[in-house]
Amino acid sequence: MSNLVVVGSVAFDAIETPFGKTDKIIGGAGTYIALSASNFNVNTKLISVVGGDFPEEYLVLLKSKNINIDGIQVLADKKTFFWSGKYHDNMNKRDTLITELNVLADFDPIIPDSYQDCDYLMLGNLSPEVQQLVLERITNKPKLIVLDTMNFWMNISHEALLKVISMVDVLTVNDEEARQLSGEYSLVTAAKRILKMGPKYLIIKKGEHGALLFSNTEMFYAPALPMAQVYDPTGAGDTFAGGFIGYIAEKDNTDFNTLKNAMIAASALASFCVEKFGTEQLNRITPKLFESRIQQFINLSTFNYL
Numbered sequence: 001m002s003n004l005v006v007v008g009s010v011a012f013d014a015i016e017t018p019f020g021k022t023d024k025i026i027g028g029a030g031t032y033i034a035l036s037a038s039n040f041n042v043n044t045k046l047i048s049v050v051g052g053d054f055p056e057e058y059l060v061l062l063k064s065k066n067i068n069i070d071g072i073q074v075l076a077d078k079k080t081f082f083w084s085g086k087y088h089d090n091m092n093k094r095d096t097l098i099t100e101l102n103v104l105a106d107f108d109p110i111i112p113d114s115y116q117d118c119d120y121l122m123l124g125n126l127s128p129e130v131q132q133l134v135l136e137r138i139t140n141k142p143k144l145i146v147l148d149t150m151n152f153w154m155n156i157s158h159e160a161l162l163k164v165i166s167m168v169d170v171l172t173v174n175d176e177e178a179r180q181l182s183g184e185y186s187l188v189t190a191a192k193r194i195l196k197m198g199p200k201y202l203i204i205k206k207g208e209h210g211a212l213l214f215s216n217t218e219m220f221y222a223p224a225l226p227m228a229q230v231y232d233p234t235g236a237g238d239t240f241a242g243g244f245i246g247y248i249a250e251k252d253n254t255d256f257n258t259l260k261n262a263m264i265a266a267s268a269l270a271s272f273c274v275e276k277f278g279t280e281q282l283n284r285i286t287p288k289l290f291e292s293r294i295q296q297f298i299n300l301s302t303f304n305y306l
Contacts (some may be wrong), residue, residue: 002249003043003117005142006034007134008124008238009104010048010058010072014084015277017091019231025278026058028081029124029148032235035282036242036269037122038065039290040250045115047071047134049103051080061283070112078103091230092207111137120249122241123147123168128160135167144254146170146245147199148238151177166198169254172241174205187212188219201259203244205237213263218256222263223301225271225293232277236270239282243269268293 008030015022030048037044045068052075062069084098107130121142123131131147147168153161154177165171171194175187182190191202191214202214208230213220243266244259251258271293275281 001041001043002119002252003045003115004037004120004122004245004249005045005047005071005111005115005118005138006030006037006122006124006242006245007047007109007131008033008122008126009081010046010050010054010062011081011083011104012054013234013278014082014098015232015234016086017232017277018087018089019229020277022277024082026061027083027235027278029126029235029238029241031062031279032238032273032282033122033124033242033245034062034067035065035279036239036266036273037246037249038067039243039269039285039287040246042120042246042249044068044246045071045112045118047109047111047115049073049075049107051078051103052076054080065283068114071110071115073103073110075103085234087233091233094233109134109137116140118142119252120245121145122245123164124238124241125150128153128157128164132160132164132167135164143252144169144245144248146172146241148172148241149177150174151180154180162197165194168199170201170203170259171197171199172203172205172237172244174207174237178202178204188214191219203263205240207233207236211240211263211267213259215256220256220260220263222260222267223297224267225296225300227271227274230274233274234278236273239273240266240270243267264294264297268297 009028011028012024013027079102082100182193184190247262247265
């Protein structure tokens with residue numbers, strides 16, 4: 001069984017959409033990635049930091065999904081990262097209402113000795129400086145390193161981000177971020193430019209319009225499942241990332257065909273995420289439900305051309 005190390009925020013979210021609102025609930029990129037990856041037969045190990053205000057019940061939840069939390073630092077005298085946002089009627093745009101970095105402001109990622117057998121590494125959306133620290137502190141080179149980032153880091157830490165991008169195998173960004181990073185509008189042209197920055201593969205997420213996977217020689221499109229109702233898009237991209245790396249770690253293969261299948265698994269898990277607020281629906285996924293959702297994707301994209 002492969003060892004997957006996930007680095008990302010474990011946090012509080014407060015969310016408002018046209019379908020309702022929540023008080024503080026568990027959130028954070030690391031949380032969504034790890035919960036998503038836990039649907040596969042892998043040893044998932046999480047690195048993050050929380051404050052003394054983080055409920056024990058949330059840590060128990062992560063452990064109940066067979067996620068190793070030895071890498072989560074608990075800083076008793078500080079507060080957990082908190083984000084609050086409100087989505088517009090079309091659910092494609094949101095306003096950030098509150099961002100309190102708290103423990104993330106000075107996050108120094110500590111790699112437990114038991115995490116050094118890392119086969120696969122998922123670097124969630126954190127500062128490129130923190131992501132680079134993790135890469136420097138993992139002594140055994142993973143078989144595949146995936147990095148997620150966003151336009152915020154492109155704006156304030158551009159050079160540091162370019163450096164860490166050059167050190168990884170797979171980069172994941174959304175379509176707007178791909179255009180900003182490359183300076184190109186065409187996503188095909190943007191992908192060619194970004195791949196020259198160092199990664200072997202690039203994933204461009206397009207929200208409800210699916211996602212694209214690029215290598216220097218191949219391209220693949222994974223559709224998003226049309227949903228009757230989207231309650232909360234928060235964490236869908238991180239859930240996608242967790243499904244992608246989790247599938248690859250379970251198969252223990254990094255060829256392009258495996259990555260294509262991983263894109264479908266990732267899209268399927270992301271479709272669960274948006275059905276309820278926060279991580280609620282991710283906590284209810286069973287192997288039977290997951291296989292049924294995969295079949296829906298197969299039916300969606302299979303045809304006989306006559």
